[in-house]
Every structure is written in C-alpha cells, then in structure tokens.
Amino acid sequence: MTVPALAAHGVVVRFGGLTAVDGVDLEIEDRTLVDIIGPNGAGKTTFFSALSGLVTPAAGRLVVGGADLTRKPAHVFARAGVARTFQTPRVFADMTVAESVRFGLEFAGHRRRAERASLADVPAILDFLGLADFASVPAGAVTPARQRLLEIGMALATRPRVLLLDEVAAGLTEAEVRGMARLVRRCRDELALSVVWIEHAVAVLLDAVERVLVLHQGKTLAEGAPAVVARDPEVIEAYLGQGAGEARS
Ligand SMILES: Nc1ncnc2c1ncn2[C@@H]1O[C@H](COP(=O)(O)OP(=O)(O)OP(=O)(O)O)[C@@H](O)[C@H]1O
Ligand SMILES: [Mg+2]
Known part of the structure; x- marks a missing residue:
C-alpha cells in the first residue's frame, strides 16, 4: 500500500463559537492534483491553515507522508x-x-530530505516559472500575476512534496489563468508534487485536476471527478448556480 502524501481525517477548526471546518477528510496521493471549491466563507482557507499547521484543529488527524503531525x-x-x-x-x-526565492532555498537547507525532483537553485526555479528576466527586479514592482508566480516559487524553493495553492488564479486574465493551470500541471508532472488548489469553478481548472472537493459551511458537500461533481444537483444549488456562467465559459 502506498502512503498518501497527505491525509486529513475529520478535521474540525473552531473560531470561538463558529465551526469554520467541520469534519473534513482529504487524502492526496503523490502526483495528484485536487481542486477545492466552495462559496465564500465555506472554510477552504481555514482548511489549508490546518493542513499547514497554522491553526490547530479542535479535532481530527493530519498525517504527512505517513507521519502524524496533528497539533504540530x-x-x-x-x-x-x-x-x-x-x-x-x-x-x-x-x-x-531572486532574493525572495533564495530565502525559501535557505529555509530548505534545514530539511532533512529534499524531494528528488526538486529544482536545485534560484535560476532553475525562476526558469521553471518564466521569471528569469525579472530576477533583479524588486518583488513589489512586478505585476500581480508575476507576484503570484513568485509566491509559488518561494513555496517551491522549500522543496515540498505537497503544494497548497490558495486562489493563485484570482484576478488573472483568462490567458493568465490558462498559463497558471499549465504551470500547476507541470508542478505535478515534472516535480512529482501533489497539489491542492483552492480556486473558484473555472472551467480550465476543472479540466486540469483529477479530483474536486466541494466545501460548504465547513462540511464536504461532494468529492469526486470534476465532471461528476459539476453535475451534482446539491453542488449546483449551493455553489455552481451562482457562477455557472463562469464555470462554463
Ligand atoms: N482567524 C479567524 N478568526 C475568526 N473567524 C475566522 C477566521 N478565519 C476565518 N474565519 C471565519 O471562518 C469561516 C471560513 O472562512 P475561510 O476564510 O476559511 O473561508 P473560505 O472558504 O476561504 O472563503 P473565501 O472564498 O472568501 O476565501 C468564515 O465564516 C470566516 O469569517
Ligand atoms: Mg479563502
């Protein structure tokens, strides 16, 4: 049996009286692309915060590469x-x-074991992202789309096996969204990463992923292949109904 890159079981996150994430499960194999969708306030970002240890779940278990990291x-x-x-x-x-990416690489030096397919240095990462021409430009001076790429670069520099992307296509043009989807697939195919991507139901994205998890009011409303989830009446009512035009465009 293969060990999932990341497994979340029954994750619950509360903020005072509000249960933002309410018993969510997710298992991600190596080299898998999963999309998380759901209306505003569904708990998507909070779930990421639990998956990355930034908030401590009130209940549930988090296992990374077979190691139980719950409450770490x-x-x-x-x-x-x-x-x-x-x-x-x-x-x-x-x-x-370039300095921003180097910062991530220095952090990666502390990792015991970098993933085999990791990009080795700053130029390799900037090349991968198409940012080589901007190496010496201040991060604050590049376009928002390139800042998104840079943020991915800083994440890649830590030599991850699981990459969590929170609405990295928000505010991008259609062409830029397509470029982002291509880049994310390359992260899976060339860097052997598992990628979880929170993004609204953009058609190009639904085409790009293996699996979709739909959150609604902190709970899993549906999970499965994109084509199946997109036809689910509950999903359409809770979410796709509002953005159906966008989803089909
Ligand atoms: N730090 C916090 N303290 C208190 N409440 C919070 C905090 N972070 C999020 N919430 C609340 O938890 C719920 C889930 O928020 P979250 O940001 O996870 O949703 P989301 O699905 O990412 O939404 P969006 O699509 O708008 O990004 C919301 O009701 C939000 O107001
Ligand atoms: Mg969010």
Missing part, C-alpha cells in the same frame, strides 16, 4: 514538505525576485 506547529509541517501560498499574496516588496 507550522514549521514542522513545512519541514515535512508541506508548502502553501496565501490568498493575499505575501511577497517581500523590497527583496528582488
């Missing part, structure tokens, strides 16, 4: 190979693009 702090998740981006890009405005 974020740096333990990072060292085990979980990397994430943030819904609001967090780049260091004054650092150059």
